[in-house]
Amino acid sequence: MNDNLVNHRQRTQESHFSTEKDVVILHLFVRDLEDPETKARIMNGLSDELRTMYIKFKWSAAGSLLICIDVHLKLNIIYHKENKLNLHTQLCQSHTKLDFILHLKQAQFFETDENIEKEVGEIVNRMLKRSNGKEEHGGISASLVQLGSETTEEINGTVSLRSEINLKTSSNAILYISDCIVIEHQLVFTDRKNKQLIICSSNGGCIRNIPLSWSPWYITNINSDTVAVSYPVPNKIQIISLSTGTVTCTFEIIGCRGISYNCNELYISVALKGIQVFDLSGNVLRTIPSPSDNIYRITINEDRLFCVDLHKFIVYCCDINGGKVIWKFANEKYKTVLGATTDDQGNVYMTRLGLNNVVMITPDGKHEKELLTASHGLHYPHGIYFDKTNKCLLLADEKDGKAFLFNA
Secondary structure, X not given: OHXXXXXXXXXXXXXXXXXXXXXXXXXXXXXXXXXXXXXHHHHXXXXXXXXXXXXXXXXXXXXXXXXXXXXXXXXXXXXXXXXXXXXXXXXXXXXXXXXXXXXXXOHHHHOOHHHHHHHHHHHHHHHHHXXXXXXXXXXXXXXXXXXXXOOOOOOOOOOEEEEEEEOOOOOOOOOOEEEEEEEOOEEEEEXXXXXXXXXXXXXXXXXXXXXXXXXXXXXXXXXXXXXXXXEOOOOXXXXXXXXXXXXXXXXXXXXXXXXXXXXXXXXXXXXXXXXXXXXXXXXXXXXXXOOOOOEEEEEEEOOEEEEEEOOOOEEEEEEOOOOOEEEEEXXXXXXXXXXXXXXXXXXXXXXXXXXXXXXXXXXXXOOEEEEEOHHXXXXXXXXXXXXXXXXXXXXXXXXXXXXXXXXX
């Protein structure tokens, strides 16, 4: 917020304090709604009545609704001796059927999230009544996400919950899920605690296990029935058939870590050696220079190789042929990167150690967006996988046995 205000002040000074039209984007998270999906559909129809604003519903699940509102403003910038910036707002063309949304004329409205929450509470109540809802919201949290010109590009990325899965077969079971994948309509999870693969259908049914000799850390899909599993201890890679549970091949790689499959080849992060490429029999084909000695998790999207440094918490995007770093993402706000996956557009999704959220990075590595939070039910998410075929995002909590499948 402060940086955005400074940038706006500079633009205003350059234009001799001229008044310009800007956009403020508000994220409103409404809790404890009855039938939020129905309300989202009804309320979305109101967008035709809003001539100066656009309402978007990012997702609705588990009694909650996330509303994104673009508010078009005229900004009057006033300077004081302390060189502080006061922001006074007046909405443009407030001739709509929902005039109550347009009463944002106090500078204090933008000072804190608490102020926003207080002011928009009545707005949301009226919106709910307008959508034929009878109950008031059970709680609301809101934040100012962006202040910039109308040409500012919004980062796309929305998800909706498809299913929540309980991986525990008994209430006292203890799991440690570190990775996951989607194969056809099967969800596969690595359970390090119990030395097994957990397999279930996309709706959470038909859970079965494949016992393993060691604790599996990372997994990648090879075809509709075959996976490759990495065991950093004791430095083994195994090729496994899911339908039979049979290990078809085992080979040793000292220092093996993250693993990814691409075009009939296995890409494996190997300590002190880089990213080594193997055939399915365990023969080394070539070595790609690693951007760091601490790369643990890797994933591939077309000609890009994405590497996660778990010590410095950096995501690298590299050329898959020579390993040249195209960009790297490092942000003090998003330290503690754990897992990473990519969609078919080149966006990167990452989970973070000890924090209950998922952050999406744009294909150029320049922008990021918090896509999922604890409000979606996440509790220490670790494993993450984007299924490009079915357009869904799979997440697995580390220890509570819960997994989530989102439409994306």
